[in-house]
Amino acid sequence: MSTAAEQPAIDYPQGAAARGRIEPSPRRVRGYLGSQLVFDTTSARYVWEVPYYPQYYIPRIDVRAEFLRDENHPQHVQFGASRRFALTDGAQSYPSAARVFDDGDGPVAGLVRFDWAALTWFEEDEPIYGHPRNPYVRVDALRSHRHVRIELDGVLLAETASPVLLFETGLPTRYYIDRTDVAFENLEPSDTQTLCPYKGMTSQYWSVRAGERLHNDLAWTYNTPLAAVAPIANLVAFYNEKLDITVDGLAVGRPRTHFS
Numbered sequence: 001m002s003t004a005a006e007q008p009a010i011d012y013p014q015g016a017a018a019r020g021r022i023e024p025s026p027r028r029v030r031g032y033l034g035s036q037l038v039f040d041t042t043s044a045r046y047v048w049e050v051p052y053y054p055q056y057y058i059p060r061i062d063v064r065a066e067f068l069r070d071e072n073h074p075q076h077v078q079f080g081a082s083r084r085f086a087l088t089d090g091a092q093s094y095p096s097a098a099r100v101f102d103d104g105d106g107p108v109a110g111l112v113r114f115d116w117a118a119l120t121w122f123e124e125d126e127p128i129y130g131h132p133r134n135p136y137v138r139v140d141a142l143r144s145h146r147h148v149r150i151e152l153d154g155v156l157l158a159e160t161a162s163p164v165l166l167f168e169t170g171l172p173t174r175y176y177i178d179r180t181d182v183a184f185e186n187l188e189p190s191d192t193q194t195l196c197p198y199k200g201m202t203s204q205y206w207s208v209r210a211g212e213r214l215h216n217d218l219a220w221t222y223n224t225p226l227a228a229v230a231p232i233a234n235l236v237a238f239y240n241e242k243l244d245i246t247v248d249g250l251a252v253g254r255p256r257t258h259f260s
Contacts, residue, residue, distance in 0.1 A: 022057075022107050023045065024044075025046050025132075025135075028124050029041055029042075029044040029121070031114060031122075033067060033119055034092065036067075038064055039058050039063040039064065043059050044056045044058055045111060056121075056132050057101075057108055058111060060100060061110070068085040068086070068100070068112075069087075070083060071085060071086055079107055080101055080104065080106030082100060082101045084099060084100075085098040085099070094115065128197055129195045129201065130195040131197055132197065134169075137170065139168045141164055141167075142166075143165075143231060144162070147247070148175045150175070150238050150244070150245050154210075155208075157186055158181055163175045163177050164235055168198065175238070176237045177236050179236060187208060188208075189204060189205070189206055189207075190206060190216065191205075192217045193205070194220070199232070200225045202220045205220045221234060221236050239259060241254055241257055241260040242260075
């Protein structure tokens with residue numbers, strides 16, 4: 001661990017919207033089952049089931065009824081009375097992939113909540129991945145000449161004077177580092193893959209070996225990130241929460257987030 005002066009660790013907030021918040025989305029939202037359009041709406045609702053990001057709830061009036069099959073499974077959940085429906089086009093079927101909230105005076109009455117993985121989703125004409133983008137989150141990728149050094153238990157993992165800094169609301173700064181500045185002899189590839197609506201699909205994760213211990217999935221890369229964060233393409237980032245990072249000679253305390 002670095003012996004440089006250290007900044008205090010920071011507790012990052014869970015998000016700008018609390019669990020249970022509901023608000024209208026101004027975007028056109030569409031969902032496809034295979035090649036078939038299941039819904040097309042400009043009246044979707046953002047619903048925060050967890051604090052970190054919202055889900056889309058879709059007005060039932062904008063959902064094509066032929067894709068829903070009632071499973072006769074009434075259920076009362078966080079937002080009120082609902083029924084489970086299968087999502088099907090005849091050739092393929094996803095049991096219990098849609099939750100229809102019964103008409104009434106509840107906050108989501110008349111809306112449908114779809115299992116995300118069952119559909120291909122679009123905001124306007126752009127595909128979205130993982131979950132809707134949080135309207136209170138901003139993500140920026142900026143080139144920098146800060147001196148960044150990353151270690152774990154005294155083992156050097158990366159050192160650079162030309163990182164790309166990724167700033168994402170509610171999370172610590174991520175330091176994306178050129179592969180030539182990464183000590184790959186201390187990294188081992190893993191099969192993990194994650195999906196981020198702001199950055200895209202990861203191309204590779206690595207675990208870190210420090211001494212006799214293997215620390216799982218501490219580094220990752222995006223070979224083809226989404227256009228908004230194109231500067232991070234092919235660079236490698238590490239979890240600040242689980243490593244020792246020094247920036248311009250000052251040790252950055254391990255932040256506390258939901259990734260800790």
